[in-house]
Amino acid sequence: MIEARDVSVDIAGKRIVANVDFDARPGEIAAIVGPNGSGKTTFLKALSGELAYAGTVILNGGDLSAMKPVEVAVQRAVLPQATVLSFPFTVREVVKLGLVGGRSGALPGEDTRLPERALARVDLDGFAGRFYQELSGGEQQRVQLARVLCQVWAPVLDGRPRYLFLDEPVSSLDIKHQLIIMTIARDFARRGGGVVAILHDLNLTAMFADRIFVMHRGRLAATGSPRDVLSDDLIEKVFDCRLKVGVLPAGNMPFVLPQSAVG
Amino acid sequence: MVDQSIAGTVKVTGVSEGDRSARARAVILLLCLGLAIAVLLSLTAGASDASAVNVIRDWLLGTVSGDAARNARDELIVYDIRLPRVILGMLVGAALAVCGAVMQGLFRNPLADPGLIGVSAGSSLGAVAIIVLGGTILAPVTALLGTLALPLAAFFGGLATTLVLYQVATRRGQTSVATMLLAGIALAALAMALTGILIFMADDGQLRDLTFWSLGSLGGATWAKIASVGPIIVLALAAMPFLARGLNALALGEATAGHLGIPVQRLKYTAIVGVSAAVGASVAVSGGIGFVGIVVPHLLRLLIGPDNRYLLPASALLGASLLLLADAVARTIVAPAELPIGIVTAIAGAPFFLWILLRKRGVVDL
Numbered sequence: 001m002i003e004a005r006d007v008s009v010d011i012a013g014k015r016i017v018a019n020v021d022f023d024a025r026p027g028e029i030a031a032i033v034g035p036n037g038s039g040k041t042t043f044l045k046a047l048s049g050e051l052a053y054a055g056t057v058i059l060n061g062g063d064l065s066a067m068k069p070v071e072v073a074v075q076r077a078v079l080p081q082a083t084v085l086s087f088p089f090t091v092r093e094v095v096k097l098g099l100v101g102g103r104s105g106a107l108p109g110e111d112t113r114l115p116e117r118a119l120a121r122v123d124l125d126g127f128a129g130r131f132y133q134e135l136s137g138g139e140q141q142r143v144q145l146a147r148v149l150c151q152v153w154a155p156v157l158d159g160r161p162r163y164l165f166l167d168e169p170v171s172s173l174d175i176k177h178q179l180i181i182m183t184i185a186r187d188f189a190r191r192g193g194g195v196v197a198i199l200h201d202l203n204l205t206a207m208f209a210d211r212i213f214v215m216h217r218g219r220l221a222a223t224g225s226p227r228d229v230l231s232d233d234l235i236e237k238v239f240d241c242r243l244k245v246g247v248l249p250a251g252n253m254p255f256v257l258p259q260s261a262v263g
Numbered sequence: 264m265v266d267q268s269i270a271g272t273v274k275v276t277g278v279s280e281g282d283r284s285a286r287a288r289a290v291i292l293l294l295c296l297g298l299a300i301a302v303l304l305s306l307t308a309g310a311s312d313a314s315a316v317n318v319i320r321d322w323l324l325g326t327v328s329g330d331a332a333r334n335a336r337d338e339l340i341v342y343d344i345r346l347p348r349v350i351l352g353m354l355v356g357a358a359l360a361v362c363g364a365v366m367q368g369l370f371r372n373p374l375a376d377p378g379l380i381g382v383s384a385g386s387s388l389g390a391v392a393i394i395v396l397g398g399t400i401l402a403p404v405t406a407l408l409g410t411l412a413l414p415l416a417a418f419f420g421g422l423a424t425t426l427v428l429y430q431v432a433t434r435r436g437q438t439s440v441a442t443m444l445l446a447g448i449a450l451a452a453l454a455m456a457l458t459g460i461l462i463f464m465a466d467d468g469q470l471r472d473l474t475f476w477s478l479g480s481l482g483g484a485t486w487a488k489i490a491s492v493g494p495i496i497v498l499a500l501a502a503m504p505f506l507a508r509g510l511n512a513l514a515l516g517e518a519t520a521g522h523l524g525i526p527v528q529r530l531k532y533t534a535i536v537g538v539s540a541a542v543g544a545s546v547a548v549s550g551g552i553g554f555v556g557i558v559v560p561h562l563l564r565l566l567i568g569p570d571n572r573y574l575l576p577a578s579a580l581l582g583a584s585l586l587l588l589a590d591a592v593a594r595t596i597v598a599p600a601e602l603p604i605g606i607v608t609a610i611a612g613a614p615f616f617l618w619i620l621l622r623k624r625g626v627v628d629l
Contacts, residue, residue, distance in 0.1 A: 045518075048522060049521070050518050050521060050522070068526070069521050069524050069525060069526050069527070070524035070525075070526070071524075072524070073522060073523055073524025074524070077522065078519070078522040080516075080518065080519060083515055083516060083519060084516070085514055085515065086371035086372060086373070086514050087371075087373065087514050087564065087569035088564065088568070088569060089514065089568065089569055089570075090280075090281035090282075090283065091281055092279070092280065092281030092282055093281060093282075093283070093568065093569075093570060094515075097511060097512055097514075097515060097523065098523070100511065100512050100523050100524065100525070101523055101524035113279070116279075126280075128279070128280040128281040128282075129280030129281035130281070151523065
């Protein structure tokens with residue numbers, strides 16, 4: 001369980017996140033949505049211990065601000081929006097960096113060739129020998145996800161749930177891989193872990209999130225299940241955009257929803 | 264507990280593609296061999312025809328070959344002139360190459376090099392201050408520290424430069440390369456200007472020392488010098504392998520390295536202190552020897568990849584070997600005179616470095 005209470009973050013004297021209360025529970029995908037610049041990423045950085053914050057964050061019963069990096073790394077892994085590498089690492093070498101903390105939690109039979117397994121999960125089977133810098137943005141993002149999965153391969157370790165923090169995990173992916181990645185997240189949660197994901201696609205959010213936290217101008221605007229939160233009023237208030245939820249486009253305009261994926 | 268993975272649906276191919284560790288280990292073995300050859304070559308080559316082979320054979324077998332006077336001379340040359348020089352060359356070559364690799368990992372950039380970004384200039388300033396002012400203003404310091412005064416002054420000069428550089432070039436965990444290089448140039452210019460003032464104050468004897476020393480040389484290597492800087496370099500180098508995993512993670516950025524559980528601040532400060540100590544000690548005994556720190560890691564990354572667990576020991580071995588070879592060239596090419604080794608490494612290293620940049624322009628992004 002992650003419990004954030006009254007969390008605020010200032011950057012260069014400006015309040016970016018103000019008094020946010022947030023919970024992430026094992027078994028659930030908690031989605032953070034909101035317009036650009038609403039403080040989502042900054043909040044996630046506070047939650048991952050990267051930025052100093054006011055308020056409290058409790059990670060599995062321990063105070064985050066008092067924990068060592070290695071203790072935190074055992075309990076949660078973080079996927080940033082994009083990662084630029086400075087040296088010519090192969091894909092396998094990048095994924096293997098996820099194991100640097102040494103507590104993947106993989107079963108004895110699985111721990112050999114964990115990088116290959118993780119790559120296969122993100123649909124990059126056979127990419128291990130390629131150079132990271134030669135891949136497309138979407139492929140790089142999936143390599144990073146494979147690295148993150150290696151870090152917390154077992155969703156539960158020592159009886160404690162572990163967490164995936166995903167900052168826009170599907171933003172640079174095609175529809176097939178959006179679904180694959182979100183399914184991995186859901187699977188991680190089903191097996192006892194917790195997921196915190198910043199998402200922009202409201203359809204994917206509605207489809208996969210167990211709870212939605214809506215951020216607006218650094219504050220929490222709404223919390224609840226997709227059914228409760230995704231309303232015409234809220235979207236107009238937060239995104240400043242008049243939309244009708246659940247209304248089909250007029251006439252014969254084609255539309256493609258992830259929810260309509262077959263099989 | 265439920266199944267930890269969906270291993271059943273995962274196809275895992277047979278070979279470990281993209282795993283260069285076996286190759287790296289093979290290269291390290293070859294480099295060990297190469298270093299042994301370089302050592303032997305250095306012990307044998309020189310202005311005198313003294314034969315290291317004979318001396319080593321006599322020493323191993325307890326035999327005496329040839330006439331006694333000649334043997335005594337050869338022994339003197341090999342033990343007291345060439346051997347200290349070889350050991351010092353190995354220490355300095357290993358230190359410069361490893362420090363280059365560590366700085367490149369720390370700044371996340373293949374262009375970071377103690378010589379290029381002003382660390383060596385800072386060390387030189389410290390060392391020159393002791394050489395020129397050691398008899399006058401800084402006499403209490405030299406009296407207190409003895410032979411350690413020079414390496415320690417070089418260490419603090421390098422440390423100060425590196426700390427300032429890091430503060431200037433790094434903002435919120437991101438190191439700007441342009442800022443780093445420009446700040447390095449500015450700091451080097453400042454250090455060299457201050458060094459210039461000191462040189463202006465130097466007397467004729469000091470001047471001769473300074474000129475030769477500033478171009479870099481392993482000449483004048485003695486057991487005493489090795490005793491004063493050897494432990495510093497060995498200690499600093501011994502600490503570096505513990506940084507390897509952290510430096511690997513740092514390639515993903517400081518934030519991500521932290522997420523992986525690396526204590527990033529401690530890693531950075533250990534690296535900076537270690538590099539300053541090793542570069543300072545090297546500069547103190549051998550002056551400014553350039554390009555080893557940038558060419559060696561670069562070359563090895565092409566061969567075995569950027570994994571610091573292999574890159575650091577391989578750099579130490581190749582750096583030591585190359586410096587010994589450069590020194591052998593410096594000692595023999597204009598014999599009986601001697602070329603400053605810094606000239607040899609620059610003449611060989613600078614075009615090589617340009618060639619790498621041209622060839623790898625797409626991959627090595629600035």
